[in-house]
Amino acid sequence: MNNKKTTKKILKKPSTRITIASATIIAIVASAAMILWVLQSQTSPSALAQSYGSNGTTAATTANSIVSVNPNQSTNKEFWIDTVHFDGMTNLNAAKFCDTCSQNTPLHPAEKPPVNATIPSGGGFRITQPNRVGAWDFRSFTFAPDQIVVNQGDKVTLHFVGIQGVHHVITVDGIGSFTLLRGQIHTVSFTANNPGTINYYCHIHMPNMVGQILVLPKSV
Numbered sequence: 001m002n003n004k005k006t007t008k009k010i011l012k013k014p015s016t017r018i019t020i021a022s023a024t025i026i027a028i029v030a031s032a033a034m035i036l037w038v039l040q041s042q043t044s045p046s047a048l049a050q051s052y053g054s055n056g057t058t059a060a061t062t063a064n065s066i067v068s069v070n071p072n073q074s075t076n077k078e079f080w081i082d083t084v085h086f087d088g089m090t091n092l093n094a095a096k097f098c099d100t101c102s103q104n105t106p107l108h109p110a111e112k113p114p115v116n117a118t119i120p121s122g123g124g125f126r127i128t129q130p131n132r133v134g135a136w137d138f139r140s141f142t143f144a145p146d147q148i149v150v151n152q153g154d155k156v157t158l159h160f161v162g163i164q165g166v167h168h169v170i171t172v173d174g175i176g177s178f179t180l181l182r183g184q185i186h187t188v189s190f191t192a193n194n195p196g197t198i199n200y201y202c203h204i205h206m207p208n209m210v211g212q213i214l215v216l217p218k219s220v
Helices: 002-012 014-041 045-051
Strands: 076-091 125-127 135-144 147-151 155-162 167-172 176-181 185-191 196-202 210-216
Touching: 076 147, 135 196, 155 167, 155 176, 167 185, 176 185
Parallel strands: 076 155, 147 210
Antiparallel strands: 076 135, 125 135, 155 185, 167 176, 167 196, 196 210
16 A cells, blocks of 8 residues: 555656656657668568679669660571480389488389380380389480571581480481481581571481471561
8 A cells, every 4th residue: 555655656756757758758769660670671582682783792773674685696606416315213112211312302102104105116215114123214315405596597506415325316407417426526517598497306216306496587
């Protein structure tokens, strides 16, 4: 009871009321400053992209600006074409987690080769039967790149690189055929005189190891 009376007396004093009001204002200002700091620290990625370049320096343009680029006007076009294949390796048994393997790859479920699989003939696709531990794979040969765009009148140079596959027998329409072994590079050059398409393909790995050169017509 005495404590309540003492509190009332203190609150009645003007100096005490001013002190309490000042403390309240300070608390409000501090809270507002804290909210502002949080909002500033949570800058959106787009705002950061507008302020800084990829190397951390201030960017000259914003993320939403349009940049004009002058295309290469050279009529000499050179391409490197790799002979590669893709392998889908799997197993009759589901993969188990390996805590000591050099790579932590996603685990695959148990898979069986498709029954009576119908894949095109020609050597471009291959299914290997499961070995003693159940491993098998599906392979597809291809060119990389398998599509090239040039302009009519361009001088085109193609470097075919033997990366995967023991050997290939490749034809470039209108140019000729050649054999390419692993580790070899064979170069052909020609002028794309006429608009249209020029195919290149491997006779051993048809029908999917095929590429195409699109020759765009000259602008009028």
